[in-house]
Amino acid sequence: MGKIKILTKDIGTPNLQNIDVYISKGGYASVEKAIKTLGPDAVVEEVKKSGLRGRGGAGFPTGMKWSFIDKTPGKSRYLVCNADESEPGTFKDRYLMAENPHVLIEGMITSSFALGANRSYIYVRGELIYVVRILQKAIDEAKAKGYLGKNILGSGFDLDLNVTCGAGAYICGEETALIESLEGKRGNPRIKPPFPAIAGLWGMPTVVNNVESIAAVPWIVVNGGEEYAKLGIGKSTGTKLISAGGHINKPGVYEIELGVPVEEFIYSDEYCGGIWKNRKLKAVVAGGSSVPILPANLITKTANGEARLMSYESLSDGGFATGTMLGSGGFIAYDETACIVKNTWNFARFYHHESCGQCSPCREGTGWMEKVLHNIEHGHGKPSDIDLLVDVAKKIEGNTICPLGDAAAWPVASAVRHFRDEFEWHIKNPSAATQPGAVFRNEAVLA
Amino acid sequence: MSEISLFKVTIDGEEVEVAPGTTILQAARQLGKHVPPAMCYYTKLQGSGGKCRTCIVKVTAGSTKDPRPMPKLVASCRTPVMDGMVVANETSPEVIEARKGVTEFLLINHPLDCPICDQAGECHLQDLGYEHGAQKTRYDFERRTFDKIDIGPYVQLHMTRCILCYRCVYTADQITDKRVHGVLDRGDHSEISTYIEKAITNDFSGNVIDVCPVGALTDKTFRFKSRVWFTKPVYAHRNCPKCTGKVTLWYKGDDVLRVTGRKDKWGELEDFICNTCRFETKKTADWVIEGVVNVDRHSVISQNKYTLKAEKPVVPELASKHTGEGTWDHQLK
Ligand SMILES: Cc1cc2nc3c(=O)[nH]c(=O)nc-3n(C[C@H](O)[C@H](O)[C@H](O)COP(=O)(O)O)c2cc1C
Ligand code: SF4
Ligand code: FES
Numbered sequence: 001m002g003k004i005k006i007l008t009k010d011i012g013t014p015n016l017q018n019i020d021v022y023i024s025k026g027g028y029a030s031v032e033k034a035i036k037t038l039g040p041d042a043v044v045e046e047v048k049k050s051g052l053r054g055r056g057g058a059g060f061p062t063g064m065k066w067s068f069i070d071k072t073p074g075k076s077r078y079l080v081c082n083a084d085e086s087e088p089g090t091f092k093d094r095y096l097m098a099e100n101p102h103v104l105i106e107g108m109i110t111s112s113f114a115l116g117a118n119r120s121y122i123y124v125r126g127e128l129i130y131v132v133r134i135l136q137k138a139i140d141e142a143k144a145k146g147y148l149g150k151n152i153l154g155s156g157f158d159l160d161l162n163v164t165c166g167a168g169a170y171i172c173g174e175e176t177a178l179i180e181s182l183e184g185k186r187g188n189p190r191i192k193p194p195f196p197a198i199a200g201l202w203g204m205p206t207v208v209n210n211v212e213s214i215a216a217v218p219w220i221v222v223n224g225g226e227e228y229a230k231l232g233i234g235k236s237t238g239t240k241l242i243s244a245g246g247h248i249n250k251p252g253v254y255e256i257e258l259g260v261p262v263e264e265f266i267y268s269d270e271y272c273g274g275i276w277k278n279r280k281l282k283a284v285v286a287g288g289s290s291v292p293i294l295p296a297n298l299i300t301k302t303a304n305g306e307a308r309l310m311s312y313e314s315l316s317d318g319g320f321a322t323g324t325m326l327g328s329g330g331f332i333a334y335d336e337t338a339c340i341v342k343n344t345w346n347f348a349r350f351y352h353h354e355s356c357g358q359c360s361p362c363r364e365g366t367g368w369m370e371k372v373l374h375n376i377e378h379g380h381g382k383p384s385d386i387d388l389l390v391d392v393a394k395k396i397e398g399n400t401i402c403p404l405g406d407a408a409a410w411p412v413a414s415a416v417r418h419f420r421d422e423f424e425w426h427i428k429n430p431s432a433a434t435q436p437g438a439v440f441r442n443e444a445v446l447a
Numbered sequence: 448m449s450e451i452s453l454f455k456v457t458i459d460g461e462e463v464e465v466a467p468g469t470t471i472l473q474a475a476r477q478l479g480k481h482v483p484p485a486m487c488y489y490t491k492l493q494g495s496g497g498k499c500r501t502c503i504v505k506v507t508a509g510s511t512k513d514p515r516p517m518p519k520l521v522a523s524c525r526t527p528v529m530d531g532m533v534v535a536n537e538t539s540p541e542v543i544e545a546r547k548g549v550t551e552f553l554l555i556n557h558p559l560d561c562p563i564c565d566q567a568g569e570c571h572l573q574d575l576g577y578e579h580g581a582q583k584t585r586y587d588f589e590r591r592t593f594d595k596i597d598i599g600p601y602v603q604l605h606m607t608r609c610i611l612c613y614r615c616v617y618t619a620d621q622i623t624d625k626r627v628h629g630v631l632d633r634g635d636h637s638e639i640s641t642y643i644e645k646a647i648t649n650d651f652s653g654n655v656i657d658v659c660p661v662g663a664l665t666d667k668t669f670r671f672k673s674r675v676w677f678t679k680p681v682y683a684h685r686n687c688p689k690c691t692g693k694v695t696l697w698y699k700g701d702d703v704l705r706v707t708g709r710k711d712k713w714g715e716l717e718d719f720i721c722n723t724c725r726f727e728t729k730k731t732a733d734w735v736i737e738g739v740v741n742v743d744r745h746s747v748i749s750q751n752k753y754t755l756k757a758e759k760p761v762v763p764e765l766a767s768k769h770t771g772e773g774t775w776d777h778q779l780k
Contacts, residue, residue: 169633186630191497191525357611357630357637358498364552367635371588388585395548398519399500 003270004231006219006239007212008255011099017134019141022102030110030218031147035155038221043114047217049225051237056082056173056210057288057328058403059312063225068197069115070205078206079112079120080182081214084166084173086125088289088350089330092241093211095253097124097131100215101138105161107214109147110221112159115207119160122211123178126168135163170354174402175208176200177356188356189402210328212241233259236311240329242271247281247335249273262286262308262315263300266333279335280446283419286315287327289347290407292414293340294324296447320414336446339439340422344415345373351408362405365396369412376423379430386423390416418445454530459538471523471534472502476713481536484546484575486553486660487612488524490715495617496524499610500549501575505542508533520545543579550579555586556635557661558607566662568675571714572610591635598628598641601653601667601726606638609663615639615655622651622719639663650689653725657708657716668726669705678704683734689721696734703729 015021022028034043048063069077081104085093097104104122112120124132139161142148150158164182166172172181176190179201200206216238220228229237236258245251248266250273256265266281267274275281281296302308303322308315315326334343352366369392372385393409400406416423422440426433433440453464456474459481465474473490475482483504488496496502502524506517511531520542523534536542554576561567593606611630616639619628627647631640641647647655656664678697685692697705706725708716728734 171633191522193527352634355634357632357634358613360499360501360549360552360610363611363635363637364555368552368555368586368588395545395552399503399545399549401497401522 004239004257005255007096007100007103007215007241008253016099017101017138019102019138019145022100023145026222027102027218028106028142028145028147030106030221031113032153034110034113034221035153035157040114040116043110043217043221046220046225047114050216050220050228051225051232051235052213052216052220052228053236053312054210055212055216055240055328057087057290059326062209062213065197065209066111066115066207068195069207070198071116072205076119076202076204077115077117078201078204079108079115079117080175080178080201080206080208081108081120081122081211082173082175082178082208083122083124083128083131083211084170084178085128085211085328086170086173086354087328087330088347089245089285089332090243090288090328091245092243092253092329094125094128094131095243096215096241097128097211098134101134102142103215103218104211105135105138105142106147107217108161109142109152109159111207111209111214111217112161113152113157114217117207118158120162121182121201122161122163123172123182124163124165125173126166129165132163132165139163169356170350171356171402171404174404177402178208179206188358189404191401231257233309233311234313236313236326240310240326242310242329242331244272244331244333246331246333247276247279247338248333249276256310258309258311259314260310261300262310265310265331266300272331272333275333275335277335279337281333282336282338282446283334283340285324285330285332285334285411287325288330289332289350290403290410291325291327292320292323292410293343293418294322294414295418295445297445298322298418299324300447320410321417324414336441337437337439339377340415340419341373341377341426341433344412345370345377347411348373348408351404355404355408356402359399359401359405361396362400362408365392365405366408368392369408373412376426379426379434381423381427381430383424383427385427386416386420389413452530454528454532456528456531457533459534459536465528467527467530469528471504471506471521471526471528471532472496474528475523475534475536481538482713483523483536484571484578485524485713486571486575486610487614489614489617489658490713491719492614492617492621492658494620495612495614497522499553499612501546501553501579503542503545503549505535505539506532507535507539546579547581550575551581551585553610554580555584556591557610558590558592560608563671564608564662565665565670565675566608566659569714570662571660593638596640597667599647599652601722602647602656603665603667603670604639605663605665607663608661609639610661611637611639612660614658614660615664618655618658618719619647619649619652622654623647623649628655650721650723651719653722654708654716654719657710660714666705666726668729672704673699680740682709682737682740684737685724685728685734687721687724690724691718691720692724693718694720694724694734695740696731696736701731703731 010025052062053059171177172187174189177187181187196206231238243253265271284299285293302317312326316323348370352370355362355366357363393413396405397409425440463478483502485502486499503520504523508514510529596604628641631638678699681696683696696703708720
């Protein structure tokens with residue numbers, strides 16, 4: 001795998017947040033190229049050719065999403081950037097926006113031009129007020145240079161770009177809840193259909209894209225979609241930001257070319273630098289707290305014994321039985337001292353707290369799972385609790401308005417699937433299991 | 448007028464033709480059979496539905512053009528039909544299982560205080576529990592409770608019983624100009640509320656009682672007066688300057704204990720009625736009586752589960768011999 005960097009290549013340059021520095025590195029070339037030579041449809045074409053997939057978690061092809069937007073004349077179109085980043089384990093967008101804000105602003109301008117949107121929004125997670133300030137400054141600079149506002153570069157294209165922020169609700173990262181929140185309403189996900197491409201913000205055709213998806217557009221426009229598609233592996237084209245955390249030597253945000261072997265990602269000094277304190281690896285959550293947790297023996301190799309790669313396809317190889325998902329790229333490693341029951345309870349607590357409460361399975365089921373897990377973790381579990389958890393998770397999954405229900409169910413179901421003996425040990429040995437630092441060991445899953 | 452071509456839909460093996468734009472739920476209602484239970488959807492309330500998930504069904508073929516099945520169960524109340532769509536409701540074990548799950552979710556934090564709840568007997572959650580509930584709860588945690596709140600002089604809100612269907616919110620949105628009624632907080636601690644317990648002063652506010660599928664919003668002028676199955680529904684009307692004046696009077700003896708709107712067979716109001724008709728017009732003399740109606744009480748109580756089928760024992764020749772044999776008294780021994 002090459003070591004190419006696209007989004008982060010200039011990070012480290014002093015004052016990169018300043019527009020002159022950013023331009024000296026070749027910044028805003030995509031705006032010039034899109035407006036002066038390509039035109040909107042050709043930009044969409046390049047993004048399609050690039051094979052870029054949404055970096056917000058679902059991995060939906062960005063070019064295809066753009067081509068679904070309703071182009072009925074007379075209807076305003078909107079581009080909304082999802083910078084709500086609140087998934088536990090995921091901290092890549094905030095890093096990118098703080099370190100290299102202009103790449104997002106440039107991406108917003110080029111993408112808005114492609115979609116014919118004259119008013120666009122960046123919706124930032126409420127806690128990240130410092131990012132809001134950085135972005136606002138970048139927008140002001142871009143406006144002063146004529147990249148934003150009326151008649152951009154003399155083209156007749158106008159763009160009003162706004163930064164807004166949420167009030168600290170994970171659910172406002174779900175695209176339709178985000179739209180409701182932007183409209184000043186309670187952040188409840190909408191019932192689909194209609195999808196935002198037909199009726200989104202203010203009922204108008206809208207595209208919602210993740211920060212990283214939009215930030216990849218400038219490079220694609222300047223270098224061509226085909227060049228981008230050469231990077232990566234198979235349908236996982238290009239580069240991806242991975243926020244690595246947990247029990248590793250070098251936590252941080254890494255831009256990888258998709259297709260790097262998971263083993264290399266964990267152990268190479270270029271990335272995570274191996275498991276800290278010379279301990280063994282027990283488990284990995286590869287794509288943010290929502291994706292199924294995998295034991296160490298299944299994360300570096302697929303069930304067929306092939307090396308697992310950091311790509312959409314390879315991580316999901318084996319389905320949920322033995323695989324997981326790339327998700328939003330929140331990579332959390334757990335060493336041999338980590339308690340899976342406690343971790344599962346912690347995740348369940350998060351989803352219970354963040355459920356918007358609109359639909360019954362998620363509203364009631366997340367709380368139920370949290371309470372049962374709390375009992376098991378604190379030595380009050382019953383043998384029937386394990387099957388109960390699996391059943392409750394199953395009854396939430398797929399039966400909710402938005403994917404938060406699935407996101408709450410998967411971590412619980414996968415933890416029981418792969419670490420059932422650990423749950424049983426907790427239930428059978430409550431006094432041992434509740435000792436400080438007590439952890440169940442199964443050498444077979446460690447690596 | 449150009450002819451609208453109808454969409455053909457198959458629900459549990461039976462075909463029905465409906466206008467484009469019809470939802471699966473409405474198509475089933477038109478068919479009159481295999482109708483999924485709907486706890487949050489309400490035809491008259493724009494935007495309602497999709498939340499409770501009781502009406503979920505399986506779409507085994509999306510349309511004639513694209514016969515692929517839909518990957519997940521869908522909310523029938525918010526999913527429009529396509530021509531050639533094939534839907535499984537009661538015939539799908541997956542649907543039945545999922546619906547059982549939804550019912551359980553709706554009940555784990557419900558107080559199950561039917562014996563003291565005014566809604567008992569016409570409660571959709573009771574019906575749902577009866578049809579899809581389990582015998583025993585698997586939930587052994589403390590249930591969520593809230594304090595009762597008076598919203599205005601006529602309506603009491605008992606959040607503890609609420610299933611967050613949002614119907615009252617949509618009703619309030621539809622009848623008031625400013626938002627006065629909505630949901631506070633999030634998740635399982637969400638709470639229906641008016642601005643700081645402010646009364647909904649709108650003349651049609653009483654309709655929130657009728658749209659509530661459970662006993663969370665009750666009529667303070669009727670509270671604890673009678674079990675609903677001891678009251679007799681009578682259709683009546685009056686010349687009302689504010690609403691259609693078409694109501695149902697609920698009699699016990701000669702007294703009108705309660706006035707409600709008229710409900711159709713799906714439990715939905717035919718017309719929203721005003722507060723004057725509902726709360727302040729309770730004398731027979733105020734009304735033109737249309738006659739006793741056989742209100743289609745959807746409730747389990749009307750399904751002969753709790754009442755006797757015949758008014759009198761049906762074995763007269765034995766009864767006439769005064770042996771006691773063949774009478775109810777005897778059979779009950
Ligand atoms: C509960 C929930 C939270 C989400 N949070 C985020 C988020 O913080 N950032 C994000 O980009 N996408 C988030 N998503 C995914 C968005 O709904 C949407 O798919 C995404 O923004 C689309 O952008 P993309 O196509 O560029 O990935 C979330 C989804 C759910 C269900
Ligand atoms: S799944 Fe959860 S978060 Fe999503 S709409 Fe339903 S209750 Fe809200
Ligand atoms: S009636 Fe369809 S989801 Fe509630």
